[in-house]
Amino acid sequence: MPGGRLTHDERVRIAAGLTEGFGYAEIARDLGRPTSTVTREVARNGGARGYAADRAHRATARRAGRRPPTGPAGAGPADAEAREAFVEEFATMLTVAGIPRMVARVLSCLYTTDSGSLTARDLVERLRVSPASVSKAVGYLAGLDLLRRERAGRRERYVVDDDVWLRAWAGSARAHLAWAEAAERGVAVFGRDTPAGVRLAEMAGFFARLGDDMSGGxxxxxxxxxxxxxxxxxxxxxxxxxxxxxxxxxxxxxxxxxxxxxxxxxxxxxxxxxxxxxxxxxxxxxxxxxxxxxxxxxxxxxxx
Structure with a gap:
């Protein structure tokens, strides 16, 4: 059924479609599934070039069988320090990748919580920053579709879903295709024989290939x-x-x-x-x- 979990046979058909060079939409139509289901399945399990049906099926079974770890109700001081250090390390990695520092800290903090959601007050207390800083970072992340807002009584909670990186990937693919189309328009304006036209044509080809690869080709x-x-x-x-x-x-x-x-x-x-x-x-x-x-x-x- 379109809303149910993928079966092993469907995963085999996805792998076969990728091998044949079919796009995600074409594979999804063959399965009678939404394109987003196939896109998410492939992205979570090695991408278009590394997808394997058996491995994907086992990985999905493991994810479905995960249970919260049993142990002490509260983390000790050493655990708290290690977790805080990792949040900062993860934020630094995101900053190096080009994300503004405060935005990276907010995203890292949200992503490493068990619930994947926090209120503005929670973020202020954990990051020891001003409410205005949190508000700006949340607005930035919401604009990129990397978090969503939920009402929790009188307060608003900020949530990152499990497929946050998949949505970011899809957004990047759309942006690359838009850049390719803009560059092609520039080629028509400046002329393909001019230095500017040559550079724009190379840019158009590069981003078109990149966008197509990211979206399944x-x-x-x-x-x-x-x-x-x-x-x-x-x-x-x-x-x-x-x-x-x-x-x-x-x-x-x-x-x-x-x-x-x-x-x-x-x-x-x-x-x-x-x-x-x-x-x-x-x-x-x-x-x-x-x-x-x-x-x-x-x-x-x-x-x-």
Whole structure:
């Protein structure tokens, strides 16, 4: 069932889909599951390149069987000192990764509590900082979707869920794809033959590949569609609207729209040709040649 736990057979099918190069959404449709379920399953168990069905099934069983440790009700002074030291060590690690210091301390404090939730007063007392500092850090984390707020009577509690890093990963993937699309727009503005255009094209390709890798990557079928629409545009040799191309190829409009969108932002897939969308909505295939190369090609044609 869509809401139940994944079975071993489903995990085997996920592993097979990843091996075949299918994207998370495609695997999820095959299983009749939400895409988020497959994304979370793979991210928790080695990623797209390290996922193994048997190992993932055993790890899930271990997580489901965990019990709170039995022992003294309260931690001794040495335990308290060790825990406090680790909270600071973890916060330092996050700071080195680029997270502001106070934000890192708040996130570290929340993440290392048994409940994964604290009130503003709890954070002030534990971190020995002002309420204003906690408020700013909480606002920063909420903006990144790294915590959520819950009402507890008259107070507000701040909660970090078990999949907080998965949400951060998904957010990074979306940001990388947005950067890739912005860079491609810059290429169109400055021109692909200019130094700025070359740098922007390299940036677009890098972040498009990174974003796709983080989100599961395009399937083999999607890549094949990109190559087909690119070849069709080269064959036509003039700007073409998506609807016209769909009619010529005998494809559904949505399939052509998706392929053209991917082709326009993934120049690494289209080879020595870039696909660009004009202001009127028509798409064209542009050979990646320098001005000098373009100038010499007519001479070859006349001489032949």
């Amino acid at each position: 395009p399937s083999d079928a999607a890549v094949a569609d990109v190559l087909t629409v690119t070849a069709a545009l080269v064959q036509v040799g003039a700007p073409v609207r998506a609807a016209t191309l769909a009619a010529a190829l005998g494809w559904a409009g949505g399939r052509v729209d998706a392929a053209l969108h991917d082709a326009a932002r993934r120049s690494d897939l289209t080879g020595p040709v870039s696909v660009r969308r004009g202001r009127g909505g028509a798409y064209a295939a542009i050979p990646e040649l320098t001005e000098a190369q373009r100038a010499k090609l007519p001479q070859i044609t006349r001489s032949s």
